[in-house]
Amino acid sequence: MARSSLERGGLEVVGTATTTTQALELIGALRPDVVLVDIALGTESGFDLVHRIAAAEPFAGPHVILISTRREDDVAELVSASPAAGFVWKADLSARAVRDVVAAGEQ
Amino acid sequence: MWWRQENSEASELLTGPPLRRWAGGALIGVGLVGLVTALVAILNLHLPTRALLILYLLAVVPVALWWGVGLAALVSALSVITFVLLIAPPQSEGPAVLAFAVFVATAGVVAGLAAGLRRSVRRSEELAAEQSALRRVATLAAKGVSATELFEAVTREIGELCGADLTRLGRYEDGGTVVRVAAWTRLPTRLPVGSRVPVDETRVARDVLRTGAPVRVSGAAATNGAGGPLARELGIRSSIGCPVVTGGELWGVVVVSARNPRAFPPETEERILHFTELLATAVTNAEASEALLRNADEQAVLRRVATLAARGGADPSPVVRAVAAQIGALLGADCASLLRFESDGTATYLAARGWRDASRRGPGARWRPETPSVIERVLRTARSARIDYAETGEQPPSLSGEDVTSTVASPIVVESRLWGSIGVASRTGPLPPDTEERLVAFTEIVAIAIANTESRAQLAASRARVIAAADATRRRLERDLHDGAQQRLVSLALELRNVQAEIPDEQPGLSADLGRLAGEVTAVLDELRELSRGIHPAILSEGGLGPALRTLARRSPVPVELTLRLDHRYADAVEVAAYYVASEALTNTVKHADATHARLAVEERDGELRLLVSDDGRGGAIQTGGTGLTGLYDRVEALGGSIVVSSPAGDGTRVEVALPLTPV
Numbered sequence: 063m064a065r066s067s068l069e070r071g072g073l074e075v076v077g078t079a080t081t082t083t084q085a086l087e088l089i090g091a092l093r094p095d096v097v098l099v100d101i102a103l104g105t106e107s108g109f110d111l112v113h114r115i116a117a118a119e120p121f122a123g124p125h126v127i128l129i130s131t132r133r134e135d136d137v138a139e140l141v142s143a144s145p146a147a148g149f150v151w152k153a154d155l156s157a158r159a160v161r162d163v164v165a166a167g168e169q
Numbered sequence: 170m171w172w173r174q175e176n177s178e179a180s181e182l183l184t185g186p187p188l189r190r191w192a193g194g195a196l197i198g199v200g201l202v203g204l205v206t207a208l209v210a211i212l213n214l215h216l217p218t219r220a221l222l223i224l225y226l227l228a229v230v231p232v233a234l235w236w237g238v239g240l241a242a243l244v245s246a247l248s249v250i251t252f253v254l255l256i257a258p259p260q261s262e263g264p265a266v267l268a269f270a271v272f273v274a275t276a277g278v279v280a281g282l283a284a285g286l287r288r289s290v291r292r293s294e295e296l297a298a299e300q301s302a303l304r305r306v307a308t309l310a311a312k313g314v315s316a317t318e319l320f321e322a323v324t325r326e327i328g329e330l331c332g333a334d335l336t337r338l339g340r341y342e343d344g345g346t347v348v349r350v351a352a353w354t355r356l357p358t359r360l361p362v363g364s365r366v367p368v369d370e371t372r373v374a375r376d377v378l379r380t381g382a383p384v385r386v387s388g389a390a391a392t393n394g395a396g397g398p399l400a401r402e403l404g405i406r407s408s409i410g411c412p413v414v415t416g417g418e419l420w421g422v423v424v425v426s427a428r429n430p431r432a433f434p435p436e437t438e439e440r441i442l443h444f445t446e447l448l449a450t451a452v453t454n455a456e457a458s459e460a461l462l463r464n465a466d467e468q469a470v471l472r473r474v475a476t477l478a479a480r481g482g483a484d485p486s487p488v489v490r491a492v493a494a495q496i497g498a499l500l501g502a503d504c505a506s507l508l509r510f511e512s513d514g515t516a517t518y519l520a521a522r523g524w525r526d527a528s529r530r531g532p533g534a535r536w537r538p539e540t541p542s543v544i545e546r547v548l549r550t551a552r553s554a555r556i557d558y559a560e561t562g563e564q565p566p567s568l569s570g571e572d573v574t575s576t577v578a579s580p581i582v583v584e585s586r587l588w589g590s591i592g593v594a595s596r597t598g599p600l601p602p603d604t605e606e607r608l609v610a611f612t613e614i615v616a617i618a619i620a621n622t623e624s625r626a627q628l629a630a631s632r633a634r635v636i637a638a639a640d641a642t643r644r645r646l647e648r649d650l651h652d653g654a655q656q657r658l659v660s661l662a663l664e665l666r667n668v669q670a671e672i673p674d675e676q677p678g679l680s681a682d683l684g685r686l687a688g689e690v691t692a693v694l695d696e697l698r699e700l701s702r703g704i705h706p707a708i709l710s711e712g713g714l715g716p717a718l719r720t721l722a723r724r725s726p727v728p729v730e731l732t733l734r735l736d737h738r739y740a741d742a743v744e745v746a747a748y749y750v751a752s753e754a755l756t757n758t759v760k761h762a763d764a765t766h767a768r769l770a771v772e773e774r775d776g777e778l779r780l781l782v783s784d785d786g787r788g789g790a791i792q793t794g795g796t797g798l799t800g801l802y803d804r805v806e807a808l809g810g811s812i813v814v815s816s817p818a819g820d821g822t823r824v825e826v827a828l829p830l831t832p833v
Contacts (some may be wrong), residue, residue: 067667101711109712131651131659133698136708138723139716153662153691 064155071157080104082111089115094124096160099146101130101137109144116145125164129155194236198244201228206251213256222252222268226275233276234283241276245269295330299440302326303447310451317362320351323448324423328353331437333425335360335403338413338448339374340421342602347374347422356403363598373410377422383438384410387430406430411441415449423448467607470495471614486519486532488618492591493520496611500604502593504573506530507615509589510548516589523594525571539565543578547590553579553605568594575599579608583616583623591615632807633742640705640745647705655697662690706748713737714744718751718771725755727767727784734772743828746804747771747780750812753801754782754824762786762822776830777810783823790816801826 065075076092079085082103089097097115101108112126128146130137131153141149147167150159205228209221225248233241249269253262309322320338328336335354339347347368352360368375376384387407400408408426412419423445427433473495477488489507497505504523508516515537521530529536538545542565546554557575558564564573577600578592591612593600669683701707709717715735722729738744751769758767764786771780805812810828 064663067663067670070667070670107711131656132707133695135724136698136702136720137711139708139719140712143716151659153659153666153687153694155663156666 064152067155068157068160071160073157073160082106082114085111086114086118089118089124096125096127096164098127098129098150098155098160100152101128101132101140109140112144112146125167127160127163190236191240194232194240195243198228198232198236198240199247201231202244202247202251204228205248206255209252209256218257221256222249222264225249225252225268226272229272229276230279233280237284238273238277238280241280242273245272245276248272299330299443302330303443306444306447306451310447310454316452317351319448319451321353323444324351324353327423327425327441327444328355330440331409331425331427332432333427334432335405335426337424337426338421339424341368341374341378341419345369347371347378348599350421358403365599373408373424374422377410377412378419381412381414381419383412383442385433385438386410400426404428407432409433409437409441411438411445413445413449413452415453420449420452466499467610470499471611474614474618477618488615488622489519492611492615493522496591496608497523497593500593500600500607501595502577502600502604503596504571504594506544506592507589508536508544508592510587511535514548516544516548519589529567536567539567541565542567543576544590544592547578547580547592548587551580551582551587553577553609555600555605557599572596577604577608579605579612581612581616581619583620588616588619629807629809632803636804636807637742640741643705644710647701647707650697650701650704651707655694655701658690658694658697662687662694665690706752709744709748714739714747714771717744717748718769721748721752721755722769725759725767727755727759727762727764729755730766730768732768732770732772736773739778739830742808743778743830746801746808746810746828747778747826749804750780750801750824750826751782754822757790758782758784758786758822761790762788764821773830778828778830780826780828781823783821785821787818788816788820788822789818790814790822 065078068075073096076094077088079088080103085097085099099108099111099115103111108128108130112128115123115126126146128137128141128144128149129152130149131151133151134141134149137149148163150163202225205225209224212221212224225245228248229241229245232244246269249265249272252268253265257265303326306319306323306326309319314322324336324338327333334356336352337349337360338351340350341347342365345368346365348365349360349362351362354360368378373384373386376386385408403426405426406428407430408424410422410424413421413423423441425433425437425441474488474491477491493505493507497503502523504521506521506524507519509519510516515535518530518534518536519532521527524530538548541556541563543554543556546552546556555575555577558568558573568576571594573594573596575598576592576594578590580587581589581591591608593604593608665683665687669680669687672680672683674680706717706720708720713735715733718733719731722731739747751771755767755769758764762784764784767782767784769780769782771778773779802812805826805828808828810826813825814822815825816822
C-alpha cells in the first residue's frame with residue numbers, strides 16, 4: 063500500500079526489509095538514495111537501525127527518514143536526537159512528503 | 170570537770186583493769202590516810218582530839234567517789250584504826266566504832282551518787298554521739314547521696330557507735346537470698362559488697378526474716394553457724410541483727426558483730442533500730458525517686474525508639490541500634506546484644522554494645538548459642554533467662570575474656586513467633602532482680618517496632634506491586650490500542666489517499682469526498698492519540714524518561730525551563746513515577762497556578778532520582794484539595810521515596826521528589 067503510494071509519486075522502491083540485519087545487508091547491496099525506517103521494527107527499535115546506518119557510512123550514506131503510526135508530536139524528541147533526516151507520519155506517507163523531508167535535510 | 174579525768178596516769182588507775190584499778194585505789198587510800206593523819210597530828214596540838222576524827226572523811230570520800238563503797242569501807246577501817254593507834258587517847262574505841270559506821274554510810278551515799286552521776290554522764294555522751302551520728306546519716310539522706318554511699322555511712326556509724334568489730338547491711342530478695350549491700354569493719358579483712366547468700370545459711374538474717382524483730386546471738390552459737398565461715402574466721406562471739414522495714418515490708422537487715430561476747434549492752438538493739446528507721450525512710454525515698462527517674466529515663470528511651478519505629482520505613486535497623494545503645498546504661502549493664510533467631514538454630518547479631526570482643530558480634534555475624542548461655546535458654550524456652558556466673562562459674566566460650574558476672578536475656582516475640590532476643594551482661598556483680606521485668610518491657614516495644622516495620626515493608630511492597638500491575642495493564646492497553654485500532658486507521662487513511670490519487674480529475678466531487686473521509690480518519694486518530702497518551706505515554710517506554718520529560722515540557726502551555734541530568738534508563742516503576750509526578754505537577758501549574766514560568770529539574774544523585782517541579786504561580790496548593798497530588802504520594806511512597814510539596818500562598822508551588830534507585 064505504501065509502496066504503491068510511493069511509486070505513483072515517482073519513487074522506485076528497490077527493496078524492503080523486516081529486521082535490522084536484513085536492512086543493513088540490503089542497504090549495503092542496493093545503495094538506495096533514501097531509506098524509510100519504521101520506528102516500531104517488530105521487537106527491534108528503528109532508532110537503533112538509524113544509528114547503525116549512520117555509523118556504517120557517516121558521510122556518503124543514504125537519507126534516512128523515520129516513519130511511524132505515532133504522530134510526530136509523540137516521537138519528536140527521539141527523532142531529533144537521532145541522525146535521521148526527518149519524520150513522516152505513515153498516514154501522510156507519499157512521494158512528496160519524502161521529497162520534502164530530503165529537501166529540508168539538504169538545505 | 171572534776172569527774173572527767175583526762176588521759177593520764179590517774180585515769181589509768183580509774184579506768185584500767187579491775188585488779189590494777191583496785192590496787193591503785195588502795196594505794197591512794199593509804200596515802201590519803203597518811204596525809205590526814207599528819208594533818209590531824211599537827212592540828213591535835215590546838216583542837217580537841219576526838220573532833221579531829223571527822224577529818225578522815227577527806228580520805229574516805231574521794232576513794233568512795235572513784236573506787237566505790239568497798240574500798241572506801243577499807244579506807245574507813247584503816248582511818249579509824251590509825252587514829253585509834255596513833256592519835257586518840259585511850260578509851261576512845263566507842264566513838265571510833267561510831268565514826269567508822271558514819272564513814273561507811275557516808276562512803277555509801279557518796280559512791281552511789283557518784284556512780285549515778287557517772288552513769289548519766291555516760292548515757293548522755295552516748296546519746297549525744299548517737300544523735301550526731303543519726304544527724305550525719307540524716308543529712309546524707311537529705312542530700313540525696315547514692316544509696317551505696319548512704320548504706321556505707323550507716324554501717325560505719327552503727328559499727329562505731331556500738332563498738333562493733335563488723336557491721337553488715339543486707340537486703341532480702343525474692344527467692345530466699347540476702348545480698349550484702351554495704352559492710353564496715355575495723356578488722357583487717359575485705360568484705361565484698363554484692364555477695365549473695367541463701368537466707369537459711371546465715372542464722373541472724375534468717376531469724377530476723379522469720380520474726381521481723383531484733384535477734385541477738387552470742388557465745389558459741391555466734392561462732393557456729395550464725396555468721397557462717399566469716400564469723401568463724403574473724404572470731405565473732407556476739408551478733409545482733411535488726412530488721413529494716415520499709416513501707417510495712419521487711420526490706421533488709423543490719424547485723425553488728427563483735428569478738429567480745431559482752432560487747433553489746435542491752436540497749437544496743439534499740440539504738441540500732443533508730444538507725445534502721447532512718448535508713449528505711451531514706452531507702453523508701455531513694456527507691457521512690459530512683460524508680461521515678463528510672464521510669465522517666467525508660468519512658469524517654471521507649472519514646473525515642475517508638476518514634477524511630479514510626480519514622481523508619483522498611484528498615485528496622487535504626488530501631489535495633491538505638492535500643493542496643495540505650496539499654497545498657499538504662500539497665501545498669503555493661504554490655505548489650507540484640508539478636509535475631511534464624512530457622513537453622515543460629516542467631517544473627519543485629520547490634521551489640523560494650524563487648525570487648527566486638528568482632529564476633531558485628532552486625533550480621535552468625536552464632537550458634539551455646540549451653541549454658543541465656544540466649545540459648547531464651548531460644549529453647551521463649552522466656553526470660555538469667556545466669557549469674559559468679560555462682561555457676563563455668564562460662565561459655567563466647568564470654569571468654571569478657572569478665573562477665575551476670576547475664577540476663579528476654580525474648581522478642583513478633584506476632585506470637587519467637588523472633589529474637591535482647592541480652593544484657595554485667596561485669597560488676599549480679600544484675601538487679603528486676604532486670605528481666607524491665608527487659609521484657611523493652612523487648613515488647615522492639616517487637617512492636619519490628620512488627621510495624623515488617624508490616625510497613627509488606628504494605629509498601631504490596632502497594633508497589635499493585636501500582637506496577639496497574640502500570641503494566643495501562644502500557645498493554647496503550648500498545649493494544651496502537652497496534653490495533655490506530656494502526657488500522659492509519660492504514661485506512663493512507664489507503665483513502667491512495668484511492669483519492671487514482672480518481673480521474675473529471676470526478677472532483679468524489680475526490681473531495683475521499684479527501685474529507687481521510688481528514689475524518691485523521692481526526693479520529695488524533696482523538697485516539699489523546700486518549701492513549703492519557704493511558705500511558707508511549708514515549709516513556711520507547712525512549713525513556715529524558716525524551717518523555719522533554720516532550721512533556723515542549724507540550725506545556727506554560728514555558729518550562731528544563732534541566733535533565735540523566736544518562737540511562739531506570740526501572741519502569743521509577744520512570745513512570747517520575748513522569749507522572751512531573752506531568753501532574755505541570756498540569757496543576759497550568760490549571761491552577763496562574764504561572765508564567767515553570768521549572769523542571771531531574772538528576773541522579775546519591776543513589777536517588779531527584780525531581781523538582783516549581784512554578785512562579787499563586788501557590789496555596791493543598792494535598793487534599795483535589796489537585797491530583799494525592800495519587801502521587803501513593804506512587805512515590807510505594808517506591809520508598811519521599812515527596813515534599815510546599816506551596817505558600819502567593820509564592821509559587823514547589824514539588825520535590827526523591828526516588829531510591831535500589832529496589833526496597
